[in-house]
Amino acid sequence: ATPAATMVGTTIGAKHGILFKGGDVLERVRDVDTVVFDKTGTLTKGEMHLTDAVVVSPTTDGSGDVDSDAVRADGAGASAAVESDVDERLLLEVAAAAESGSEHPIAEAVVAGAKKRDIDVSDPVAFQNVAGQGVRARIDRGTALVGKPDLMREYDVDPDPAADTMTDLESEGKTAMLVALDDELLGVLAVADEVKDSAKEAVSTLRGRGVSVFMLTGDNERTARAVAERVGIDADNVRAEVMPDEKADEVESIQDDGRRVMMVGDGVNDAPALAAAFVGTALGSGTDVAIEAADVTLMRDDPVDVIRAMRVSEGTLSKIK
Ligand code: ADP
Ligand code: MG
Numbered sequence: 001a002t003p004a005a006t007m008v009g010t011t012i013g014a015k016h017g018i019l020f021k022g023g024d025v026l027e028r029v030r031d032v033d034t035v036v037f038d039k040t041g042t043l044t045k046g047e048m049h050l051t052d053a054v055v056v057s058p059t060t061d062g063s064g065d066v067d068s069d070a071v072r073a074d075g076a077g078a079s080a081a082v083e084s085d086v087d088e089r090l091l092l093e094v095a096a097a098a099e100s101g102s103e104h105p106i107a108e109a110v111v112a113g114a115k116k117r118d119i120d121v122s123d124p125v126a127f128q129n130v131a132g133q134g135v136r137a138r139i140d141r142g143t144a145l146v147g148k149p150d151l152m153r154e155y156d157v158d159p160d161p162a163a164d165t166m167t168d169l170e171s172e173g174k175t176a177m178l179v180a181l182d183d184e185l186l187g188v189l190a191v192a193d194e195v196k197d198s199a200k201e202a203v204s205t206l207r208g209r210g211v212s213v214f215m216l217t218g219d220n221e222r223t224a225r226a227v228a229e230r231v232g233i234d235a236d237n238v239r240a241e242v243m244p245d246e247k248a249d250e251v252e253s254i255q256d257d258g259r260r261v262m263m264v265g266d267g268v269n270d271a272p273a274l275a276a277a278f279v280g281t282a283l284g285s286g287t288d289v290a291i292e293a294a295d296v297t298l299m300r301d302d303p304v305d306v307i308r309a310m311r312v313s314e315g316t317l318s319k320i321k
Contacts, residue, residue, distance in 0.1 A: 009316030017299030038265035050113025101127030173226030244269030
């Protein structure tokens with residue numbers, strides 16, 4: 001494209017909050033045939049809220065809802081919870097103290113949920129973010145773990161007593177996480193996130209244009225599929241439980257089939273995948289690292305702007321030919 005055409009395209013894009021990093025990017029966008037969306041914060045609002053707190057005893061699996069005032073009085077799970085020293089408030093207190101060291105949307109939801117229930121949230125004494133897994137923190141009460149089953153196993157906590165509870169919550173599209181204190185499993189928390197209003201429209205418009213749509217997430221398979229179904233992405237095109245350092249490999253493997261991939265993401269953990277993709281697209285609300293790694297930034301955080309970016313790219317080229 002001529003410098004003038006590039007200038008026009010860049011200007012039109014900017015008017016819609018679509019920032020292209022240079023003329024070659026503007027030209028590349030029209031050749032994209034596959035769009036890979038990150039889930040959390042990209043297809044979903046990334047505004048998670050706490051939905052469930054379930055105390056799990058080592059022998060009996062429980063099930064309960066955090067919105068109810070007391071531990072449920074029916075069923076075996078409830079009686080186990082009543083006998084236990086652990087209650088929902090301790091579960092929340094431990095998790096919130098550990099998560100207050102993290103800026104992850106999950107962490108923010110846990111902290112906000114605890115505060116909403118008048119639980120004092122203390123700062124962790126020491127804190128470690130385990131990418132794609134959760135957090136480990138030294139808090140007043142001991143050493144806390146919040147995150148996936150694999151994180152528990154890594155520190156010799158058996159996640160199995162909570163397996164059924166996890167499955168139930170994940171089937172509802174919630175992200176469930178385990179909470180442990182000093183090697184003891186306390187229970188399960190779940191957070192939920194709404195899909196963005198335009199996510200479904202973006203997916204169907206892309207597919208209507210013959211563009212394949214994938215979803216890539218560090219979240220578990222069950223939650224990922226539930227969300228994919230809501231936005232109209234085929235279960236076959238869902239890549240779940242992808243660790244942050246594997247996201248770029250996953251994009252490359254999709255590109256190995258000869259596809260020209262636009263990766264759309266917002267997080268630090270998306271940055272390598274954004275760099276690896278034919279076109280990397282970051283959301284304006286995303287982390288600086290993601291924006292730096294990306295070729296395009298969508299300032300409005302709207303998945304539909306992916307299509308607008310394609311139209312700008314096409315328009316620019318057709319005008320100069
Ligand atoms: P995504 O790819 O969906 O943006 P991440 O890679 O950031 O998600 O996280 C993947 C998974 O790791 C989350 O779904 C959650 O199960 C777990 N996880 C990450 N950070 C935390 C945290 N601070 N607390 C609990 N779980 C976490
Ligand atoms: Mg994300």
